[in-house]
Amino acid sequence: MKDNFSGHAVAYAKYRPTYPEQLYAYLYSLLDEKKNAWDCATGNGQVAVELVKVFDEVWATDLSENQLKEAEKREHITYEVHTAEDTVPYKKHFDLITVAQAIHWFDFDRFYTNVNVALKDNGILAVIGYSLITTAGKLNEFLKHFYEEIIGKYWDAEREYLDNHYRTIPFPFREEVVPQFTMDVRWTQEQLLNYLNTWSAVKHYEKEKGENPLDLIKNDVKTHWGKQEKRLFEFPLFLRVGHKN
Numbered sequence: 001m002k003d004n005f006s007g008h009a010v011a012y013a014k015y016r017p018t019y020p021e022q023l024y025a026y027l028y029s030l031l032d033e034k035k036n037a038w039d040c041a042t043g044n045g046q047v048a049v050e051l052v053k054v055f056d057e058v059w060a061t062d063l064s065e066n067q068l069k070e071a072e073k074r075e076h077i078t079y080e081v082h083t084a085e086d087t088v089p090y091k092k093h094f095d096l097i098t099v100a101q102a103i104h105w106f107d108f109d110r111f112y113t114n115v116n117v118a119l120k121d122n123g124i125l126a127v128i129g130y131s132l133i134t135t136a137g138k139l140n141e142f143l144k145h146f147y148e149e150i151i152g153k154y155w156d157a158e159r160e161y162l163d164n165h166y167r168t169i170p171f172p173f174r175e176e177v178v179p180q181f182t183m184d185v186r187w188t189q190e191q192l193l194n195y196l197n198t199w200s201a202v203k204h205y206e207k208e209k210g211e212n213p214l215d216l217i218k219n220d221v222k223t224h225w226g227k228q229e230k231r232l233f234e235f236p237l238f239l240r241v242g243h244k245n
Contacts, residue, residue: 016046016198017235019100019128023181024050030176030241031095032122038094040084040111041102045071047128051098052077059090085110088118095120100128104161108170116244125173125242130183130235131162133195139224139231146196146217154201154208165238173242183235189221192233 028034037055039048041062048060049072061082062068068079084099084106097115099106115125132147134140161169187195193214196202205213225231 016044016101016195017130017183017185018046019050019237020181020183023128023237023239026179026181027096027098027124027126027241028054030124033095033120036090036094037096037098038088038090038118039098039100041099041105042071042079043067043100043102045074045077045079047098047100048077048079049074051096055096059094084114086114088114090118092118092120094118095123097123097125098128099126101130101162103127103129103166103169104158112170112172119244121244123244124176127166127169127171127240127242128237129162129166129239130237131165133233133235135231135233137224137226139221142217142220142224146213150213150216151199151201151205154204156200156204159201165236166240169240171240171242172245174245176241176243178239178241181237181239183237185233185235186230187233188230189225192231193218193221 034054035056037051037058039045039051039058039060042048042060043062043064044067045060048058052058052074056076058077060068060071060077060079061084062079063081063083065081068081071079073079084102097119103111119125133143135143185191196214197212202213
């Protein structure tokens with residue numbers, strides 16, 4: 001599994017969007033019990049701190065120690081440096097296993113082996129993701145141009161899984177037909193640019209060229225922002241939920 005985010009863990013924790021409450025409520029409605037959850041590739045613990053509100057214990061793992069240092073510490077959350085592919089120390093233990101915006105980096109076969117070992121017979125795996133942010137008007141065209149043309153070649157190949165809304169990842173589980181969810185945010189120009197600055201392709205561009213590609217679009221963002229201080233953005237949110245076969 002690649003680690004593209006240890007170098008900017010603080011920004012990642014501060015500027016990444018949060019998932020809607022309706023998504024969690026839906027997942028909980030599928031469960032018989034809510035004793036133990038594993039949030040795999042937890043990053044800054046964004047999902048883990050929500051899960052611990054209803055689960056007795058949450059095991060939150062990530063390959064990045066720097067990311068875990070930024071995670072909010074809560075009672076009954078155990079943070080641990082552990083990759084998705086490392087052998088899990090639990091058998092038929094978890095009611096829910098979550099992976100948010102990360103499974104495209106995994107070795108699928110090795111992770112799914114862990115899922116089948118660690119998940120209870122009546123437990124579920126929930127894979128959550130989102131793709132390119134959108135907004136109204138001309139600004140949306142500039143964001144798409146930035147994404148596809150300016151930094152397009154700097155995305156890792158795995159990004160295609162997100163562009164395809166995780167429909168092309170292998171998913172060898174008995175799958176739920178899930179409802180549609182939306183993830184909307186209202187951001188200032190500064191918040192938008194700081195979010196874009198967490199993109200792995202931005203970091204790859206910066207490393208190769210020695211300059212930040214956001215400098216190429218800052219004026220366009222300002223010009224087409226409009227009069228409002230905060231602007232509405234939408235993330236295409238997608239979810240796959242599976243039961244053990």
